[in-house]
Amino acid sequence: QVQLQESGPGLVKPSETLSLTCSVSGGSISSHFWTWIRQPPGKGLEWIGSIYYTGSTNYNPSLMSRVTISVDTSRTQFSLRLTSVTAADTALYYCATGTALCYECSVIWGQGTMVSVSS
Amino acid sequence: DIVVTQSPDSLAVSLGERATINCKTSQSVLHRPNNANYLGWYQKKAGQPPKLLIYWASTRESGVPDRFTGSGSGTDFTLTISSLQAEDVAVYYCQQFAPSLTWAFGQGTRVEIK
Numbered sequence: 001q002v003q004l005q006e007s008g009p010g011l012v013k014p015s016e017t018l019s020l021t022c023s024v025s026g027g028s029i030s031s032h033f034w035t036w037i038r039q040p041p042g043k044g045l046e047w048i049g050s051i052y053y054t055g056s057t058n059y060n061p062s063l064m065s066r067v068t069i070s071v072d073t074s075r076t077q078f079s080l081r082l083t084s085v086t087a088a089d090t091a092l093y094y095c096a097t098g099t100a101l102c103y104e105c106s107v108i109w110g111q112g113t114m115v116s117v118s119s
Numbered sequence: 120d121i122v123v124t125q126s127p128d129s130l131a132v133s134l135g136e137r138a139t140i141n142c143k144t145s146q147s148v149l150h151r152p153n154n155a156n157y158l159g160w161y162q163k164k165a166g167q168p169p170k171l172l173i174y175w176a177s178t179r180e181s182g183v184p185d186r187f188t189g190s191g192s193g194t195d196f197t198l199t200i201s202s203l204q205a206e207d208v209a210v211y212y213c214q215q216f217a218p219s220l221t222w223a224f225g226q227g228t229r230v231e232i233k
Contacts, residue, residue, distance in 0.1 A: 044227040102174045104216040109168035
């Protein structure tokens with residue numbers, strides 16, 4: 001069974017770049033979509049973007065100018081890079097992926113990592 | 120950009136009664152080549168990652184109780200909890216993930232016990 005684990009700094013300064021990694025264990029990264037989702041405190045889920053294992057990406061239009069998602073098949077991990085962060089980017093960040101029954105669905109989730117943007 | 124709107128924002132239902140949540144997308148998520156509606160429903164409880172309940176609008180994920188039912192097609196969808204249990208208290212989200220569209224979640228519907 002595939003398992004996901006997010007990692008990265010818990011605190012980022014305003015205007016800097018947020019970088020998170022999702023490590024994949026128990027399965028191959030060479031299939032399905034790999035997705036980043038976040039939840040700001042007290043708010044709903046926000047889809048950030050997804051990458052197909054081939055490298056094709058799909059981003060939330062509201063974040064598109066600042067976000068990059070990449071996949072490293074050799075290291076079985078995928079990453080999120082969000083530039084020019086502000087306090088509005090403070091959130092619990094999740095990585096997720098689908099299964100053979102639904103490549104696009106977020107079936108398997110990491111536990112999430114909290115990122116605060118503050119000086 | 121596709122917009123996903125849920126209604127109501129919250130509802131309170133007595134134990135054993137039916138809960139109904141609606142989800143509307145601004146564009147059709149029915150993918151004609153495979154006749155699949157690219158819409159899912161998730162349950163979010165505090166302190167836990169979201170849990171997929173329903174995909175392809177009406178397919179129940181493995182292990183999900185059969186009191187959860189998804190229906191609808193095109194732009195209008197419904198999640199029904201046929202007999203609300205205490206453990207169903209949560210926030211429910213629909214999400215569209217259609218090909219060639221940017222994906223999006225609805226704003227969420229909070230379900231409580233009356």
